[in-house]
Amino acid sequence: MKALFLVFAQLSHTHFWIDGTDREVQGNWFWEWTGEQIAPMYTNWHTAGNEPNNLGGNEHCLEYGPVYGYQWNDIPCSHHFSAICEKD
Numbered sequence: 001m002k003a004l005f006l007v008f009a010q011l012s013h014t015h016f017w018i019d020g021t022d023r024e025v026q027g028n029w030f031w032e033w034t035g036e037q038i039a040p041m042y043t044n045w046h047t048a049g050n051e052p053n054n055l056g057g058n059e060h061c062l063e064y065g066p067v068y069g070y071q072w073n074d075i076p077c078s079h080h081f082s083a084i085c086e087k088d
């Protein structure tokens with residue numbers, strides 16, 4: 001995780017996509033690449049901001065970054081952010 005924070009410090013971006021979505025069933029979050037359920041195994045929601053709040057009924061993708069204290073926010077999938085990917 002320390003390496004990830006160093007990457008963030010080098011970038012001007014404050015929002016990043018990670019692979020989570022609840023596009024199929026509201027509130028049923030899973031990793032799109034693997035199909036694996038996210039909750040209740042692990043969550044990192046920005047609960048201080050009442051996330052996930054599905055604002056406007058259209059927040060079905062997962063963002064992460066310093067703007068939310070390195071916690072998760074659900075947001076419309078139409079936003080254009082850089083993505084964080086895992087490398088083997």
Ligand SMILES: [Ca+2]
Pocket residue numbers: 051052053054055059073074075
């Ligand atoms: Ca949200």
